[in-house]
Amino acid sequence: MSDPPRILLVEDEPALRELMKVALGAGYDFVEAGDLGDALELVRSHVPTVVLLDVMLPGGSGLDVLRAVRAEPELASVRVIVVSAWQTGDDRRLAQELGADGFLGKPFELEELSAAVRALTHAKQEP
Numbered sequence: 001m002s003d004p005p006r007i008l009l010v011e012d013e014p015a016l017r018e019l020m021k022v023a024l025g026a027g028y029d030f031v032e033a034g035d036l037g038d039a040l041e042l043v044r045s046h047v048p049t050v051v052l053l054d055v056m057l058p059g060g061s062g063l064d065v066l067r068a069v070r071a072e073p074e075l076a077s078v079r080v081i082v083v084s085a086w087q088t089g090d091d092r093r094l095a096q097e098l099g100a101d102g103f104l105g106k107p108f109e110l111e112e113l114s115a116a117v118r119a120l121t122h123a124k125q126e127p
Contacts, residue, residue, distance in 0.1 A: 003029065004027055004028050004029045005027075005028055005029070005048075005049035005050065005121040006028070006029040006030075006031060006046060006047075006048040006049050006050075007024065007028045007029070007030050007031070007048060007049065007050050007051075007052065007117065008031045008032075008033065008039070008042055008043055008046065008048035008050070008051045008052070009021070009030060009031070009032045009033070009052050010032075010033045010034075010039040010051060010052065010053045010054055010057065010062055010065060011032075011033075011034070011052070011054045011083070012034050012035060012054060012056075012057050012058055014034070017032050017034075019110075020052060020113060023110035023111075023113050023114055024113070024114055024117055025114070028117075028121075031046050031048060034057075034058070035057055035058040035059045036057045036058065036059030036060040036061070036062070036064060036065065037059050039051075039053070039057065039062065039065045040064075040065055040068055043065060043068070043069060043075065043078065044068075044072070044075070047074070047075060047077075047078065048078060049077075049078070049079065049120070049121055050078070050079045050080070050081065050117055050120050050121060051065070051069065051078060051079070051080045051081070052081050052083055052113075052117070053065055053066060053080055053081065053082050053083060053100075054083050054084065055082060055083075055084040055085075055086060055091075056084070056085070056086075062082070062084075063082075063094070063095070063098060065080075066080050066082065066095070066098045066099060066100060067098060069099075070098060070099040079101040079102075079120040079121075080099070080100050080101055080102075081100065081101060081102040081103070081104060081116050081117070081120070082095040082100045082102070082103045082104070083103075083104045083105075083106060083108065083113075084103070084104075084105065084106060085105070085106040091103075101120055102116050102119075102120070104116060
Protein backbone atom coordinates (compact mmCIF):
# COMPACT_ATOMS: atom_id res chain seq x y z
CA MET A 1 0.00 0.00 0.00
CA SER A 2 1.41 3.38 -0.97
CA ASP A 3 1.73 6.39 1.28
CA PRO A 4 -1.05 8.97 1.03
CA PRO A 5 -0.30 12.14 -0.94
CA ARG A 6 1.28 14.80 1.26
CA ILE A 7 -0.42 18.20 1.13
CA LEU A 8 1.40 21.28 2.42
CA LEU A 9 -1.16 23.90 3.46
CA VAL A 10 0.49 27.33 3.44
CA GLU A 11 -2.04 29.73 4.94
CA ASP A 12 -1.67 32.22 7.78
CA GLU A 13 -5.27 31.78 8.98
CA PRO A 14 -5.49 28.60 11.12
CA ALA A 15 -9.28 28.40 10.67
CA LEU A 16 -8.91 28.37 6.88
CA ARG A 17 -6.26 25.64 7.11
CA GLU A 18 -8.71 23.56 9.14
CA LEU A 19 -11.49 24.20 6.62
CA MET A 20 -9.19 23.08 3.80
CA LYS A 21 -8.38 19.85 5.65
CA VAL A 22 -12.07 19.14 6.23
CA ALA A 23 -12.88 19.90 2.57
CA LEU A 24 -10.15 17.57 1.33
CA GLY A 25 -11.08 14.83 3.77
CA ALA A 26 -9.21 11.70 4.77
CA GLY A 27 -6.62 10.10 2.58
CA TYR A 28 -4.01 12.85 2.73
CA ASP A 29 -1.00 13.49 4.93
CA PHE A 30 -1.24 17.17 5.90
CA VAL A 31 1.66 19.44 6.78
CA GLU A 32 0.93 23.06 7.73
CA ALA A 33 2.76 26.37 7.55
CA GLY A 34 1.53 29.78 8.65
CA ASP A 35 4.32 31.99 7.35
CA LEU A 36 6.91 32.27 4.61
CA GLY A 37 9.84 30.87 6.61
CA ASP A 38 7.98 27.74 7.72
CA ALA A 39 6.65 27.21 4.20
CA LEU A 40 10.14 27.27 2.66
CA GLU A 41 11.51 24.94 5.33
CA LEU A 42 8.63 22.45 5.10
CA VAL A 43 8.49 22.28 1.31
CA ARG A 44 12.18 21.33 1.33
CA SER A 45 12.07 18.92 4.27
CA HIS A 46 8.78 17.16 3.45
CA VAL A 47 8.69 17.40 -0.39
CA PRO A 48 4.88 17.41 -0.60
CA THR A 49 2.82 16.13 -3.50
CA VAL A 50 0.81 19.38 -3.61
CA VAL A 51 1.26 22.78 -2.01
CA LEU A 52 -1.84 24.92 -1.44
CA LEU A 53 -0.12 28.29 -1.33
CA ASP A 54 -1.55 31.55 -0.03
CA VAL A 55 0.13 34.60 -1.56
CA MET A 56 -0.07 37.07 1.33
CA LEU A 57 1.93 35.60 4.20
CA PRO A 58 3.74 36.91 7.26
CA GLY A 59 7.35 37.26 6.19
CA GLY A 60 6.72 37.84 2.50
CA SER A 61 4.96 36.62 -0.60
CA GLY A 62 3.94 33.02 -1.12
CA LEU A 63 5.11 33.49 -4.68
CA ASP A 64 8.65 33.34 -3.26
CA VAL A 65 7.85 29.76 -2.22
CA LEU A 66 6.68 29.03 -5.76
CA ARG A 67 9.90 30.51 -7.17
CA ALA A 68 11.98 28.34 -4.81
CA VAL A 69 10.05 25.19 -5.70
CA ARG A 70 10.53 25.79 -9.42
CA ALA A 71 14.23 26.66 -9.00
CA GLU A 72 15.21 23.50 -7.08
CA PRO A 73 15.50 20.32 -9.18
CA GLU A 74 14.76 18.06 -6.20
CA LEU A 75 11.33 19.74 -5.92
CA ALA A 76 10.43 19.30 -9.60
CA SER A 77 7.61 16.84 -8.83
CA VAL A 78 5.87 19.21 -6.38
CA ARG A 79 2.58 20.62 -7.70
CA VAL A 80 1.53 24.10 -6.53
CA ILE A 81 -1.96 25.60 -6.42
CA VAL A 82 -1.86 29.32 -5.63
CA VAL A 83 -4.76 30.41 -3.41
CA SER A 84 -5.22 34.15 -3.25
CA ALA A 85 -7.68 36.90 -2.41
CA TRP A 86 -5.97 38.86 -5.19
CA GLN A 87 -7.79 37.67 -8.28
CA THR A 88 -6.88 39.99 -11.11
CA GLY A 89 -5.75 38.66 -14.46
CA ASP A 90 -2.26 39.91 -13.66
CA ASP A 91 -2.14 37.82 -10.48
CA ARG A 92 -3.23 34.68 -12.30
CA ARG A 93 -0.81 35.35 -15.14
CA LEU A 94 2.11 35.91 -12.76
CA ALA A 95 1.33 32.68 -10.89
CA GLN A 96 1.16 30.83 -14.20
CA GLU A 97 4.41 32.39 -15.45
CA LEU A 98 6.13 31.31 -12.24
CA GLY A 99 4.97 27.73 -12.82
CA ALA A 100 1.83 27.32 -10.72
CA ASP A 101 -0.23 24.24 -11.57
CA GLY A 102 -3.46 25.98 -10.59
CA PHE A 103 -4.99 29.15 -9.14
CA LEU A 104 -7.97 29.45 -6.80
CA GLY A 105 -9.38 32.81 -5.86
CA LYS A 106 -10.63 33.42 -2.32
CA PRO A 107 -13.31 32.80 -1.45
CA PHE A 108 -13.37 29.44 -3.22
CA GLU A 109 -15.91 26.64 -3.34
CA LEU A 110 -14.84 23.69 -1.21
CA GLU A 111 -15.59 21.27 -4.05
CA GLU A 112 -13.42 23.37 -6.37
CA LEU A 113 -10.52 23.01 -3.92
CA SER A 114 -11.08 19.28 -3.56
CA ALA A 115 -11.33 18.75 -7.33
CA ALA A 116 -8.13 20.71 -7.98
CA VAL A 117 -6.17 18.65 -5.44
CA ARG A 118 -7.63 15.35 -6.69
CA ALA A 119 -6.66 16.24 -10.26
CA LEU A 120 -3.03 16.79 -9.22
CA THR A 121 -2.76 13.77 -6.93
CA HIS A 122 -4.64 11.27 -9.13
CA ALA A 123 -1.62 10.36 -11.28
CA LYS A 124 0.44 9.80 -8.12
CA GLN A 125 -2.21 7.40 -6.76
CA GLU A 126 -2.24 5.04 -9.73
CA PRO A 127 -0.02 1.94 -9.49
